[in-house]
Amino acid sequence: MASSTRRHGAARSAREGSRRRLPLRLLLPLLVLVALVAMLMLRGYVHSEILADHRVQPPAATDKVPQKILEGGPVIDVRGGRTESLSVPDHRLVLTFDDGPDPTWTPRVLDVLKKHDAHAVFFVTGTMASRYPDLVERMVDEGHEVGLHTFNHPDLSFQSKKRVDWELSQNQLAITGAAGVRTSLFRPPYSSFADAMDNKSWPVTEYIGSRGYITVVNNTDSEDWKKPGVDEIIRRATPHGGKGAIVLMHDSGGDRHQTVQALDRFLPDLKKKGYEFDNLTEALDVPSAMSPVTGAELWKGKSWVFLVQASEKLTDGLVVGLAVIGTLVIGRFVLMLLLSGVHARRVRRRRFRWGPAVTEPVTVLVPAYNEAKCIENTVRSLVASDHPVEVIVIDDGSSDGTARIVEGLGLPGVRVIRQLNAGKPAALNRGLANARYDIVVMMDGDTVFEP
The missing domain is CATH 3.90.550.10 (Spore Coat Polysaccharide Biosynthesis Protein SpsA; Chain A)
Structure with missing residues (x-):
């Protein structure tokens, strides 16, 4: 009896195990489908089609912002509990470019900077750095500094601390994967001059400082995004009285040919007036904001960039494949219409016959x-x-x-x-x-x- 019970129990266990086991012919397609969906979602994420937040906070009161910040310079350092405001020395200019890198305009900006032996700071978004890592690598190789500009470019005053940490870490991961470095420079999206800091943005600045970042705004805005013309961009970007400045420009976000043309005139003109174009840390005479990354963090960044590149190529392949399939389907339908017409005309003929009878088994x-x-x-x-x-x-x-x-x-x-x-x-x-x-x-x- 006991032996019989054991046999029945073993048989039942075998049946249950068989029911739980997913057939290989279903498992492989399922895994491929999951991988495909994951890659498409990744592509949507790096193109700001998923988790993007385009809200912009209107100006708020400033009574909770320290006066020394509102009246101070464009470099705000609140790391380690300090509250410092720094300015660029006279006859020193720090060119800053936001929202890149862009595959069309960033190389042209870099070419002009190299032509005139000038350095700049590029505040890159994680989405663009992940998609065009070679340009971030070129920035670092040519002596420029890179800074964080968040991953998806949201207004951080709307975001939770968890989302802020996510934006910073993902942005840093993209830079690490692209150029093998970390940076301590950060520029908030939609930021302006230091005196525009308000009760909504100041707590975010304090929190970002607690995470080890220096916040960099600007005190000279070229407003090149408005495309006002080359002369107007140069006029707005030029500081008065030989003062030092952090100049805001853009190397992405649309047509930037005016920015490139203005830069090619702006650099030699101000060099003749005694200006130097440096990185931010060079201008402030402080240690570099960038440090090399090695070990697991480096490979994590490179893996991220690899996956993003793979998702881009996969999506491009799917688009081409769907276009080919769509063309073939439409072509087949048209061919069927033509052949059905030919067939109908043949069948209607009086002498039409289907052919000899089929007698084979x-x-x-x-x-x-x-x-x-x-x-x-x-x-x-x-x-x-x-x-x-x-x-x-x-x-x-x-x-x-x-x-x-x-x-x-x-x-x-x-x-x-x-x-x-x-x-x-x-x-x-x-x-x-x-x-x-x-x-x-x-x-x-x-x-x-x-x-």
Whole structure:
């Protein structure tokens, strides 16, 4: 009795294990589908199509902002509990470029800077740095500094601390993967001069300082995003009286040809007036804001950039593939219309004949899965024909006795082949391998033919 109980228990466990096991033919497509969806979502994320927040906070009161910040310089350092405001020395200019890198305009900006032996600071977004890592690497290689500008460019005054940390860490991850460095420079999206700091943005600035970042705004705005013309960009970017300044420009976000042209004139003109164009830390005579990254963090960043690049190529491939498939589908439809017209005209002719009668024997393949209710009618309708036929019923793992019903009919010319459930294509292939005749007809197990 005990032995019998153990056997039944073992059999039950085996059945349960069999039910829990996902067939390999389903597992692989499922894994491919999950990977494809993940890559498409990643692509949407780095294109700001997922989790993007385009709200912008209107100006608020400033009574909670320290006066020394409102009246101070464009470099705000609140790390370690300090509250310092720094300005660029006279005859020193720090050019800053926001929102890049852009594959069209950033290389041109870099070319102009290299031409005039000038350095700048690029506040890059994580989305763009992930998509164009080679440009971030070029910035660092050519002696420029890079800073964080968040990943998705949201107004941080709307965001939770968790979201702020996410924006900073993802932005840093993209820079690490692209150029192998970390940076302590940060510029908030939608920021302006120091005196524009208000009760909404100041707490965010304090929190970012507690995370180890220096906030960099500006005190000279070229307003190049308005495309006011080259002369106007130069006028707005030029500080008065030989004062030092942090100049705001953009290397992304639209057509920047005016910015590039203005920069090519602006640099030599101000150099003649005794200005130097430095990185921020060079201008302030402090240690570099960038430090190399090694080990696991470096490989984590590189893996991130690799996945983003793969998602871009995958999406491009899908677009091309869908375009090809769409073209083929439309072409097939047009061809069917043309050929159906030709066929209709031929059939309507008085002397049209279908050709000589087919007298050769035929093999009929009937894949069947749980067709107990209708399989008898199907098979009887086939053998009722006066044409010589061989009927092969391929039982695809039925659990309702389909195969037994066919065998019980005892009809001549009817064979049954059993197999484990593998799907209709596999059943048909099994039937083809066992067909005796050259002409093969395939039909469903619930179809009835008139004799």
